[in-house]
Amino acid sequence: MPENNGHDGHHGASIELENLSKQYPGSPQPAVDDVNMEIKAGEVVIFVGPSGCGKSTTLKMINRLIEPTGGRIRIGGEDVTDIDPVKLRRKVGYAIQSAGLFPHMTVAQNIALVPKMIGWSKTRITSRVEELLDLVGLDVGEFRGRYPRQLSGGQQQRVGVARALAADPPVLLMDEPFGAVDPITRDHLQDELIRLQHELHKTIVFVTHDFDEAIKLGDRIAVLREQSHIAQFDTPEAILTNPADDFVSGFVGAGAALKRLNLSRVRDVEITDYPTVTVDDPLQEIFNRLRSSGTNEILLLDKRGRPYKWLRRGDLMRARGSLARAGTLVTDTVTRDATLRDALEAVLTDNAGRVVVTGRRGEYTGVVDMETLMNSVHELLEADRLEALEAQHELEGARAERTHAEQEGEGGGMKA
Template structure:
């Protein structure tokens, strides 16, 4: 996995936006420094100007005044169409063209950049695989033939098609159900671990901001920057009562959202292949200290689970298989706790790159971690204890 940062720094320098005929600016004198290779989340109430602020970066909304630097380039000195082809853009409900196949949607910007056909075809296959959609199964379908979550994955693939250093995301997961939304958030974090783009992400959901952001810009009316800091610092020390109100009473619970499954130790549990015989599955479980096993597909991805007691009364592994909810290594401990509570084996099955099986996170591990965090939070800092 690469650790190279492919994103570039973005600087908003006293940027404002005044719409014709408006008495007040929609965005008033905003300055922000967005580091290369980080996810910066704009969060704030509806109508505060956060989307307008983001859209000025690729000039979908033209700034009235101020300066925007992308890397070393002044965005206002670049032709808008050229600028937009160099910046990925993903929106709510994906914004796919319904009359185009998935392949044609993803290939759109590389085609405009006049890449050759072979290069475009290879890039489309690479990206669909990267976002977890097998090209042979999905490339020639139309958007209406995909679920909402799958469409959003295609939207991200399309935004990444020309390998832009910057990705703008305007509430991209806001229109899907909570479970799919959590999965898409995990996928974005996994992709960012590999790609290290500079991502500006707009949301009204503070929980989403905590989960995704390396830094969060809490914006007030006219995009006034109320606080710009790491999620940890904002949760621990809101800058004022307005920010504290936005953080809400669930701040202590959201501390669980700051740690990821990859930050805790995973335990191994037996696994079997979906095409194993019942006898093979029984033998695998018998050799372990567990009474159940994870069932994997041909690519090592968990698809179900089986318990030993059900294998005694069936002739086929598929007949004993039970539904399995998984979490990725990018999931938060809060996500893992919800998954554990939904299962019957006091653990959550964890997937890594490519959706492959990594192990399990157990309830005992979460309890130990939470206890340790609480103890560390209660310990006085150096020099603060009694003399």
């Protein structure tokens, strides 16, 4: 993957929150009470907790959209509690739910907002806008001049992320950025963020109330209770396997083994190649390819190499010289960064038991089938079973030792 698209970008900066509090006037208790946290440079940290627990307030204090009542904030070692909040916000990208784009500005103008404010030249801004649209997977020629109302929810959200990254800030704050889009788009946006982070290494602080999203995206997760008190701050694996208390267990919910499917990626399992043809291939050639492939279906790709339709033998018999009405449209795909849970859901909603894996521009790269995914599920369940057995043996061993020691003690007493 290209490093930073040749851009000499800032990588992430560390964030330290020290005794951070927020007390609103007239409220008996602080909204955020004495939060202490260290976030490493280049780390993705997720704040998750019940609604009203103060997670968004804590996030907004980092870029001082909400002024803290007490405590300190350091970014890259610099105390930002006293610097000009406008200057601070130029160093910290911010993406929110429903993108928050300005409706009267084009996509390019929305993205150019901060670079323009800090005095970048026109040519530098133009090339940065193009670079960012490419980075978030939107075609420059097609999207640069559009207005937000001409975009889907997912496209708006991509532009929102591009705008947050425009001046190349080391820190990116994201407040439920994918909360307002449909589940399939949300999965794709999450995958896109994972891919971007592989490339950019920003420090990302991300607020969500969805624990599965937290597991999928976070290097570490902060599970917050009321007033942003930290119940547990750890890796997704540690929280899934060793929740600190009942409150955290409640967040993890049932089926921790299946939730661990959120920690494995499509790229970790076998992606099989499938016979493909393109819309430009003659019908007879498609028919011959299917016959010689040994499978009962073939994947039709569009002119850009993106999955378009599944074709079966019967479809070709009925095609009568045209593929316009033949076959089944490919409705759902996953990327290599998608989790096995995403892939399993896609396979289960498609009754043929497989899902197409696509690359960065939606181009076909392979297929993952039900059998591969079920093997992974069985491996996870088996690992859990062995772990539980080991724990049980350890417990029984400890009990036996204790009983033995007690008997020894009693035996010693009798000898005396």
